[in-house]
Amino acid sequence: MENKTGMIKDIGTINEINNYPSVFDTIDIGKVNLKNRIVFPAFHTNYANPDGTVSDKLIDFYNAIAQGGCGLIFTGAAVVSSDSIAFDRLMRIDDDCYIPGLTKLFGEIEKNGAVPAVQLIHYGRQALNAVTGCDLIAPSAIPCPLMSQFDLNYHVREMTLADIERVRNDFIDATVRAADAGVKVVEIHVAHGYLLNEFLSPYSNHRKDDYGGSVENRARLIIEILEGIRSKLGSKIAISVRVSGDEYVDDGLKPSDYKEIIPMFERAGMDMLNVSAGVYASMEMIIPGPDIGETPYIGIAAELKQYAIVPVCAVGSILSLSAAEAIISTGKADLVAIGRAQVADPKLVDKSLAGREDDVAKCIQCGKCLFFNTGDPEMYCSVNPSLKPPKNE
Numbered sequence: 001m002e003n004k005t006g007m008i009k010d011i012g013t014i015n016e017i018n019n020y021p022s023v024f025d026t027i028d029i030g031k032v033n034l035k036n037r038i039v040f041p042a043f044h045t046n047y048a049n050p051d052g053t054v055s056d057k058l059i060d061f062y063n064a065i066a067q068g069g070c071g072l073i074f075t076g077a078a079v080v081s082s083d084s085i086a087f088d089r090l091m092r093i094d095d096d097c098y099i100p101g102l103t104k105l106f107g108e109i110e111k112n113g114a115v116p117a118v119q120l121i122h123y124g125r126q127a128l129n130a131v132t133g134c135d136l137i138a139p140s141a142i143p144c145p146l147m148s149q150f151d152l153n154y155h156v157r158e159m160t161l162a163d164i165e166r167v168r169n170d171f172i173d174a175t176v177r178a179a180d181a182g183v184k185v186v187e188i189h190v191a192h193g194y195l196l197n198e199f200l201s202p203y204s205n206h207r208k209d210d211y212g213g214s215v216e217n218r219a220r221l222i223i224e225i226l227e228g229i230r231s232k233l234g235s236k237i238a239i240s241v242r243v244s245g246d247e248y249v250d251d252g253l254k255p256s257d258y259k260e261i262i263p264m265f266e267r268a269g270m271d272m273l274n275v276s277a278g279v280y281a282s283m284e285m286i287i288p289g290p291d292i293g294e295t296p297y298i299g300i301a302a303e304l305k306q307y308a309i310v311p312v313c314a315v316g317s318i319l320s321l322s323a324a325e326a327i328i329s330t331g332k333a334d335l336v337a338i339g340r341a342q343v344a345d346p347k348l349v350d351k352s353l354a355g356r357e358d359d360v361a362k363c364i365q366c367g368k369c370l371f372f373n374t375g376d377p378e379m380y381c382s383v384n385p386s387l388k389p390p391k392n393e
Contacts, residue, residue: 020321020352022328027311027335029072030238030271032184034115034335036071037328038321038349039313041274041337042119042187042242044077044087046371046378052079052092054101059108064386065342066112069349072335073109074187074240076119078102080174081167083134084195086127089378093120093174102181110182117185118178119242120171124195125156125204126280137163139199140206146280164211164221167195172228179237185272187240188225192286193279196222197244200261203252203279215260226268240313241265242274245300248282255303262307274313274337275301283373287340288317290365295323302332313337319363321352343369344383 024036040062047058062073078093079085085092092098106116125138128151136156148154159167175186190196198204199221205212211220222241229239243261247253262273277297278285288296294317301314314333318324324336342348345361352360361383368374368382381387 019355020325023321023325023336024353025328029185029240029311031235032115032238032271034071035113036069036349037335038069038071038324039274039315039335039337040065040070040073040114040342041276041315041339042074042076042189043339043343043369044090044372044379046087046089048089048091050089052085052090053098054091054105055089058091059105061387062105063108063112064346066109066114068342068345068347068351069353070114070338070342072117072185073114074117074119074185075105075109076187077121077189078118078174078178079122080120080170081122083132083137084121084123084127085132086123087131087372093118093177094170096177099177099181102178102183106182106184110184115184116182117187117240118183119187119189120174120178121189122167122170122195124193124198126193129153129155137167138195139204139211142204142206144193144280146283158207161209168221168224168228171225172232175229175237176232179233183237185238185240186229187242187274188222189242190222191242191244191274191276193244193247193281196225197247197279200243201247201253201279203247203249215257216264219261219264223264223268226265226270230269238271239269240272240274241270242276243304244277244279245275245297245304246277246285247279248277248285249279252279255300258304259307262304266309270310272311272313272335273304273308274315275304275333276315287367287370289367292317294319295327298327298332305331305333311335315339317365320357320360321349322357340365340369343379343381343387346384 049055078091109116125144137159141158297316305312311334313335315337319341341363344363371379380389
């Protein structure tokens with residue numbers, strides 16, 4: 001491992017790299033070089049300021065993970081449209097006023113040794129009218145089975161072609177803002193049942209026009225966004241697409257569906273595929289608990305990797321560099337996203353690199369970090385002392 005001068009730190013570090021040779025092999029995402037294969041996925045924290053600007057707490061949170069040795073850090077999810085503010089302190093990127101804070105955030109992450117990235121999202125039908133203050137929109141006027149239980153006034157309407165054009169432009173414009181702020185990788189969120197996933201899936205898309213029906217039509221909006229980004233920015237940034245490789249619902253997307261989908265995304269400009277699983281109707285599969293076991297979705301990522309040319313990232317209860325090494329070294333994925341375990345101990349990568357695995361504060365998969373499930377106002381952690389609830393709560 002190199003320090004900021006480009007020199008190897010010490011012989012001990014070289015020996016420890018040999019314990020994780022695949023993890024610490026560099027890799028290119030588009031034209032962006034990563035120092036290792038460990039990714040921090042976009043994580044709902046609710047740490048932004050109430051107006052959606054970047055807060056000091058948000059910067060401190062991501063800085064700790066960057067300082068701990070992670071190679072690629074996705075911030076967010078950042079909302080691309082003002083009608084999709086699903087929580088009270090979400091990061092926003094739907095206006096130029098957010099660029100200064102994002103510039104500071106991305107700059108700090110890069111200064112601390114990681115590649116800064118951002119995930120872009122529109123929540124679609126998986127939100128509450130009472131929170132957004134707007135109509136919920138989706139490809140089809142089909143309520144979310146989960147969210148519709150929490151709001152007596154829940155209502156979702158089918159998007160018009162004008163709505164589709166506006167959302168397409170919102171994603172493209174948000175990417176341009178992110179690039180202006182210094183981000184190196186942008187991720188388009190096409191997973192977990194959010195708006196773009198709703199278009200892609202026959203489970204949620206029952207349209208009869210050019211944006212529904214065949215897989216080419218259901219993928220059309222995503223492809224238009226990818227092509228629009230490339231038209232505006234060329235190869236200035238790398239583009240990741242996050243998908244739910246299996247939605248775990250009747251009539252939902254399955255791994256085999258991506259044999260057609262992935263080449264279309266690649267031709268449109270995708271540089272990396274980030275493979276997750278589940279939608280809100282299968283919430284237990286989005287963030288698997290300990291009862292499901294470690295690395296439950298590696299088979300899904302491995303199948304999708306067979307259809308891909310670009311690097312593939314795996315995620316889901318991957319809690320150690322040993323698990324990451326096993327995944328990458330056997331060719332099941334090219335990168336590994338470690339979320340909750342790096343929340344529990346932001347120094348997980350560097351401690352493991354130094355042979356101090358026993359010193360890692362291990363994630364106990366208690367779910368306290370999932371504030372949107374627990375009813376807490378923001379993300380907390382039962383293990384990380386810097387992310388405890390305030391004493392007065």
